[in-house]
Amino acid sequence: MSIDHDLHQMLFQQREAQTQHLEYNQEFQYYNAIASGDIENVSRYFMKEDDQAYSGDEYGKLSGDSLRNVRYHFVVAVALITRICVEHGMERETAYTLSDIFIQKMDHLQTVSQVAALHNTMVVDFTKRMQKQKKENAYSIYVMRAIEYISAHLHDKLQIAEIAKAVSIHRGYLSTLFYRETGIQLHSYIMSQKIQAAAQLITTSDMPYSEIASYFSFSSQSHFIQCFRNETGYTPRQYRILFYHSSEV
Known part of the structure; x- marks a missing residue:
């Protein structure tokens, strides 16, 4: 059969x-x-x-x-x-x-x-x-709030000015503080978190790449693929082939 x-x-x-x-x-x-x-x-x-x-x-x-x-x-x-x-x-x-x-x-x-x-x-x-x-790995209250805000809004088009406003701090100071405490540029951290979350969906669901790109507010599927490859070294398709975990097998 x-x-x-x-x-x-x-x-x-x-x-x-x-x-x-x-x-x-x-x-x-x-x-x-x-x-x-x-x-x-x-x-x-x-x-x-x-x-x-x-x-x-x-x-x-x-x-x-x-x-x-x-x-x-x-x-x-x-x-x-x-x-x-x-x-x-x-x-x-x-x-x-x-x-x-x-x-x-x-x-x-x-x-x-x-x-x-x-x-x-x-x-x-x-x-x-x-x-x-x-x-x-505790950070200052502003950095922690920024991290929490990013985590809760990964599906949005996150802007640094928007995050700074949400945590009640000047945009420039937030970027400086975030890099000083984490060693990562804020915009790079946002992209990394979006890609990590997208990778989780890729390996645990059959959700189409276009829908994943849209869900995390990438401007296009091609932009998502480019960002994903820059972050992981793989295209979304390659990543799913290598790491997909089906709960049905």
Whole structure:
């Protein structure tokens, strides 16, 4: 039986049942909360620690066996979280070693509820480490507010004057202060954050490049491709081919 046949059959069944996978913007908010060290928001997405974990249609069915299904989902989740935390500054070896540890722990568990509980523990651990990292790299109140504003408005056409106004500081002083404390030019930081967020969508969704470009307010798809290549060394297409993580395989 061909993959195409299976694909069309499953899509038909999902349409008939009116089910679909989790929306990419919800996934984006979830993973962004982890990378930001936002425990409060992350807690809203905790897995129910019972035998129904990962059983909702929005997660996708990876196996007919409930325990094997939750194991597969756990591995996908820890892999995505590890990569996103690395992209947001977690030391690479620490992140991937943590991933290995959690997968090894999961491998010894015998019930769906146990895996679900470990999933929540894993998410909290990564989130707290990101939270601690951000506190250790503390900046002045103006720079912190600018970073928070940028994070909350990545989908907008961000202008330095607009950011300065939002944090109640002169534009020129904000640019000087930001570079002094971070070692990065403010406009370069904005572009880097947009590209990192775009890369997350590229590797965790099937969203078209044109829509991603529009979502993050690039002037055109070609401009987005150029900026993405300058930042990552890859075109969006190359990046998706190399790093795409499907929750359906």
